[in-house]
Amino acid sequence: xxxxxxxxxxxxxxxxxxxxxxxxxxxxxxxxxxxxxxxxxxxxxxxxxxxxxxxxxxxxxxxxxxxxxxxxxxxxxxxxxxxxxxxxxxxxxxxxxxxxxxxxxxxxxxxxxxxxxxxxxxxxxxxxxxxxxxxxxxxxxxxxxxxxxxxxxxxxxxxxxxxxxxxxxxxxxxxxxxxxxxxxxxxxxxxxxxxxxxxxxxxxxxxxxxxxxxxxxxxxxxxxxxxxxxxxxxxxxxxxxxxxxxxxxxxxxxxxxxxxxxxxxxxxxxxxxxxxxxxxxxxxxxxxxxxxxxxxxxxxxxxxxxxxxxxxxxxxxxxxxxxxxxxxxxxxxxxxxxxxxxxxxxxxxxxxxxxxxxxxxxxxxxxxxxxxxxxxxxxxxxxxxxxxxxxxxxxxxxxxxxxxxxxxxxxxxxxxxxxxxxxxxxxxxxxxxxxxxxxxxxxxxxxxxxxxxxxxxxxxxxxxxxxxxxxxxxxxxxxxxxxxxxxxxxxxxxxxxxxxxxxxxxxxxxxxxxxxxxxxxxxxxxxxx
DNA sequence: TCCTGTTGTCATCCT
DNA sequence: AAAGGATGACAACAG
Numbered sequence: 331x332x333x334x335x336x337x338x339x340x341x342x343x344x345x346x347x348x349x350x351x352x353x354x355x356x357x358x359x360x361x362x363x364x365x366x367x368x369x370x371x372x373x374x375x376x377x378x379x380x381x382x383x384x385x386x387x388x389x390x391x392x393x394x395x396x397x398x399x400x401x402x403x404x405x406x407x408x409x410x411x412x413x414x415x416x417x418x419x420x421x422x423x424x425x426x427x428x429x430x431x432x433x434x435x436x437x438x439x440x441x442x443x444x445x446x447x448x449x450x451x452x453x454x455x456x457x458x459x460x461x462x463x464x465x466x467x468x469x470x471x472x473x474x475x476x477x478x479x480x481x482x483x484x485x486x487x488x489x490x491x492x493x494x495x496x497x498x499x500x501x502x503x504x505x506x507x508x509x510x511x512x513x514x515x516x517x518x519x520x521x522x523x524x525x526x527x528x529x530x531x532x533x534x535x536x537x538x539x540x541x542x543x544x545x546x547x548x549x550x551x552x553x554x555x556x557x558x559x560x561x562x563x564x565x566x567x568x569x570x571x572x573x574x575x576x577x578x579x580x581x582x583x584x585x586x587x588x589x590x591x592x593x594x595x596x597x598x599x600x601x602x603x604x605x606x607x608x609x610x611x612x613x614x615x616x617x618x619x620x621x622x623x624x625x626x627x628x629x630x631x632x633x634x635x636x637x638x639x640x641x642x643x644x645x646x647x648x649x650x651x652x653x654x655x656x657x658x659x660x661x662x663x664x665x666x667x668x669x670x671x672x673x674x675x676x677x678x679x680x681x682x683x684x685x686x687x688x689x690x691x692x693x694x695x696x697x698x699x700x701x702x703x704x705x706x707x708x709x710x711x712x713x714x715x716x717x718x719x720x721x722x723x724x725x726x727x728x729x730x731x732x733x734x735x736x737x738x739x740x741x742x743x744x745x746x747x748x749x750x751x752x753x754x755x756x757x758x759x760x761x762x763x764x765x766x767x768x769x770x771x772x773x774x775x776x777x778x779x780x781x782x783x784x785x786x787x788x789x790x791x792x793x794x795x796x797x798x799x800x801x802x803x804x805x806x807x808x809x810x811x812x813x814x815x816x817x818x819x820x821x822x823x824x825x826x827x828x829x830x831x832x833x834x835x836x837x838x839x840x841x842x843x844x845x846x847x848x849x850x851x852x853x854x855x856x857x858x859x
Numbered sequence: 860t861c862c863t864g865t866t867g868t869c870a871t872c873c874t
Numbered sequence: 875a876a877a878g879g880a881t882g883a884c885a886a887c888a889g
Binding site for chain 2: 700701749752753756757760
């Protein structure tokens with residue numbers, strides 16, 4: 331019956347779960363946007379895909395390895411040149427990269443291990459010897475081997491290897507050189523300032539080798555360089571840009587709120603905590619002063635892929651990674667369905683309108699966040715409310731078990747999920763109830779129409795019955811008016827009646843006999859019953 | 860200020 | 875047994 335009603339109402343699993351579909355679509359859209367961001371905003375931000383792209387490029391160039399090698403080596407030389415100065419001045423605090431497959435060494439191993447590419451270092455050396463430009467700018471035996479040994483960035487190589495992307499590469503190289511030169515000239519964007527970009531000096535001084543430092547550099551330094559170059563392109567004041575990466579009370583220059591304990595965060599401190607987002611765009615932040623809280627904000631609104639990575643880090647790395655990633659990604663997918671989509675230029679708000687957005691967002695964001703979002707934020711839960719609610723239960727449980735969460739965090743996460751599920755259920759329930767009411771109203775209206783129709787039909791029938799009765803009476807009188815008894819007198823209709831036999835013949839019967847026969851018949855019928 | 864509709868949440872039952 | 879869907883009831887809020 332219920333199923334029938336639901337079918338009648340047009341309910342299906344799809345219509346019931348429209349909220350889930352909505353969020354999925356939203357997330358897919360955001361993923362698409364993030365992917366676009368990676369292409370449009372920061373081409374050097376895709377360390378993992380770099381190796382894939384390089385491999386793809388190698389595959390494409392296996393028929394002409396010389397061409398590829400020339401470009402590859404040239405890029406190594408350029409990158410190494412650019413990195414030498416930077417690493418001398420600022421890499422002591424660079425964070426080691428743990429991302430697999432991102433180093434030149436690993437890429438080189440992959441490259442040499444390609445089955446169709448039987449190339450030795452001697453081959454490469456012979457190629458390099460034929461290339462004056464390379465041999466003059468970089469001593470090949472040393473530089474290539476050093477480069478291979480180092481975890482230097484191949485992001486530059488990726489783009490330079492593509493002629494179409496060379497202009498942007500040149501531009502980025504310019505910015506890099508500007509940074510290097512400014513380090514010498516004492517520019518605000520100096521290498522010492524740049525060194526402040528890399529937190530966790532303790533960790534680095536304790537654990538890092540030069541190679542590790544370079545591997546940390548390959549991602550982080552170019553992220554920051556891209557930020558700076560983007561800011562410069564947008565007409566930012568260099569001092570302001572340099573402040574993007576500085577934390578006033580930080581030893582490393584980018585402490586990313588390391589002084590805040592996870593359990594004692596003062597998120598209401600609007601003077602130092604801001605939201606790099608406008609209404610509904612929780613998770614995206616680019617504000618310079620909001621680095622620490624942005625990490626948190628990004629956590630609350632972060633994507634699943636980032637969650638997995640972040641939650642296995644210690645606090646310092648967590649916030650470092652969060653802040654660096656939030657600069658490049660737009661985490662808008664924990665928006666509630668009624669929140670408006672941010673405009674595309676929103677991704678760049680940090681550089682275009684950061685101060686205005688900052689001041690306005692400080693006052694409005696907390697009010698716009700739901701209770702659960704605020705709770706999640708206060709407990710530094712690194713998942714968005716939307717993710718917590720819409721995630722399948724298997725994934726949800728594995729997420730809880732994989733990540734190191736306190737009991738209170740788990741409790742809050744489960745509460746958020748329960749309330750979120752129930753909220754959706756309540757919405758569906760009310761929608762269903764409303765539809766049931768509407769359908770019942772339709773049924774009532776239809777029944778009213780049917781009743782009126784039946785009443786009209788009944789009136790018509792009774793009218794015709796009365797008409798028939800009238801005709802029968804007239805006929806009766808007419809018959810009796812013509813009947814005569816044996817003496818030729820008229821027959822009294824009150825004493826006689828017409829009786830119709832079973833064979834169709836009609837007899838004139840005295841009423842008393844007719845009545846007695848009728849009584850007998852009724853008695854027989856009663857007995858039979 | 861009262862009324863009404865909407866929404867979120869809780870408790871409870873059921874699947 | 876756990877998870878979650880369904881739903882009545884309540885409270886807060888907005889118009």
